[in-house]
Amino acid sequence: MKDLLNLLKKTGIFSQLTGEELEILAGNSELREYGSEETVFETGDPASELFVVSSGEVSVSRITEEGKSLQLARLIEGDMFGELEFFQREAHNASAKAGANGSTVLLQFPKEGLNFQDLLSAYPAISARILHAFISLIAGRIRRTNNLITDNSPVIQELKRQVYGDTLTGLFNKTYLDEQLHTFLKNPGEPVSLLMIKPDNFKWINDNCGHDAGDETIRVLAGAYAEELGERGTAVRYMGNEFAFVFPSLDRNGAHETARRLQELVGSLDLSAVTGSGDFRLTASVGIAVFPLHARDAAALIAEAHELPLLGRARGGGKILFPEDKEAAGGS
Structure with missing residues (x-):
């Protein structure tokens, strides 16, 4: 439980919860261990959980139109993934697998056998705070993306130069x-x-x-x-x-x-x-x-x-x- 609480505290959308709320959240989460290159989820799987890397690493990839595997991200300790599809109740649009160097431990919320919609009903105040934090997270990503792609940004200026x-x-x-x-x-x-x-x-x-x-x-x-x-x-x-x-x-x-x-x-x-x-x-x-x-x-x-x-x-x-x-x- 202590490991779950520490990891939840460091995760953006959970970091503003009170100690009591984090304990409730931890009680509805679990740590799962994956072997080398073991699949976490595949493209098209229902996104019924979100994940946070506790140890090891995760590779997120997608199959291109040419049938080749394209790595989209390599996630390390503290990184959260699967949250966008989870909150939007959509299927995963990419696949994720554990890294090749040893075992990987992931925090999974909610834990196996639990349904997020049931947790929304059982803990409406906590759920509202989590959803608000998620919306703020997405808004921040949009602002950073907009700043990145403005005409005068260094990145765009370098791209134009090239x-x-x-x-x-x-x-x-x-x-x-x-x-x-x-x-x-x-x-x-x-x-x-x-x-x-x-x-x-x-x-x-x-x-x-x-x-x-x-x-x-x-x-x-x-x-x-x-x-x-x-x-x-x-x-x-x-x-x-x-x-x-x-x-x-x-x-x-x-x-x-x-x-x-x-x-x-x-x-x-x-x-x-x-x-x-x-x-x-x-x-x-x-x-x-x-x-x-x-x-x-x-x-x-x-x-x-x-x-x-x-x-x-x-x-x-x-x-x-x-x-x-x-x-x-x-x-x-």
Whole structure:
């Protein structure tokens, strides 16, 4: 009985009960010993008890659609499990078994042969306090989960960095532009310019200096672009040596002027440390698509701008093109 009382006192939903109430609870609980890897319950079993680990450990797992066992949790001394299904009177949605290293002892409430509904009727005050503690426990879990998944939480920021970050440059990647550009396009009355820039003669670096030199050049470009943009726009390494820039509130004329400055920036870069020669200079072509002038959704806006730098290179390089320049030999 003493072991039961000590364990109940340490368990969250029982810790606020009085000594007398804990003794009643202990009298309706029991300690059960399980052998190595012995099953506690299976998926689909009725949840007629809740458990607390007294000693040893418990593995909770579920079978995936592929038929493989997926471990959801490893529980140790003091951990409670099965309580959610128990209080909701649902079947278990996972299986639990004792650990593989020796025996495991679990507190089981209520003990074998007792029904929780009967205990509710026999001890309404205790039952009400336990249920209130359970509701508080669940509410606390929800609050912690909500805090965990807020946009500004460190966990979510790290996940976003991994999903949307380009490992070579530290800029955003193609996935970011494909999935998040739509968030910039909420007001049809406010222009958003998408610029996509690609060096015309980048192949010379890869062919003559190697792909490591090509990667280093991409890093140099990324650093220069980020410094030039500051807080005015969002820079993305889109594909290979092609970069994209999103500029809220920038109209057609402003986008053209920005593209011209970016071309000048590319042409001014000193790549002698990469190429071994101070004579080589990059040139670049830029494609521009403006929302809602050229497209009214993100995918279409990207499609309009993405093909233009290659077209600019085919026309001799150093071009700034809009979608309307595709048919005629236009552009600047």
